[in-house]
Amino acid sequence: MSARNRRLPRHLAWPLTTTDISECLGPRMTRVRDLMFLSGHDSGPLVLGVTWLAPSRRNYGRGVHPDLVGFHIDVHPVAATERSATRAVLRAQVLPQLREWVMRAITADETWQLTDHAYYWRMSDGRCTGSPDR
Numbered sequence: 001m002s003a004r005n006r007r008l009p010r011h012l013a014w015p016l017t018t019t020d021i022s023e024c025l026g027p028r029m030t031r032v033r034d035l036m037f038l039s040g041h042d043s044g045p046l047v048l049g050v051t052w053l054a055p056s057r058r059n060y061g062r063g064v065h066p067d068l069v070g071f072h073i074d075v076h077p078v079a080a081t082e083r084s085a086t087r088a089v090l091r092a093q094v095l096p097q098l099r100e101w102v103m104r105a106i107t108a109d110e111t112w113q114l115t116d117h118a119y120y121w122r123m124s125d126g127r128c129t130g131s132p133d134r
Contacts, residue, residue: 008039012077015047015086016095021073024095028102033070043076045122047086048094050074052105052117071102078123089128094121097130 014037022029033053051072078086101119118133
């Protein structure tokens with residue numbers, strides 16, 4: 001679907017598609033609760049983010065609904081002129097890292113799974129680096 005149909009400004013484009021992420025994660029895609037293609041005007045250097053939303057055992061009705069527990073993936077827009085180069089880097093380097101992060105999270109111990117976690121990838125000068133959000 002074109003950027004115009006998805007309400008994305010003409011000078012921006014998403015570097016990945018739903019198919020790219022689905023092919024990367026395979027059967028683990030069923031654990032993804034939300035795949036969002038963000039439409040903000042400036043995500044800075046962010047291109048991809050993944051969050052593990054843990055079940056919350058808080059009292060007083062402040063818990064997390066069970067349907068929300070799992071992975072949430074955000075694809076950030078990039079400049080339309082940089083889409084092709086960014087896409088190539090993401091498909092070659094970042095999607096395997098995303099798959100590995102998801103696989104480690106699925107097999108992580110209970111302590112890890114009961115805490116929210118996030119990991120983000122940023123593009124700078126044609127290179128993509130990942131880092132946890134802390």
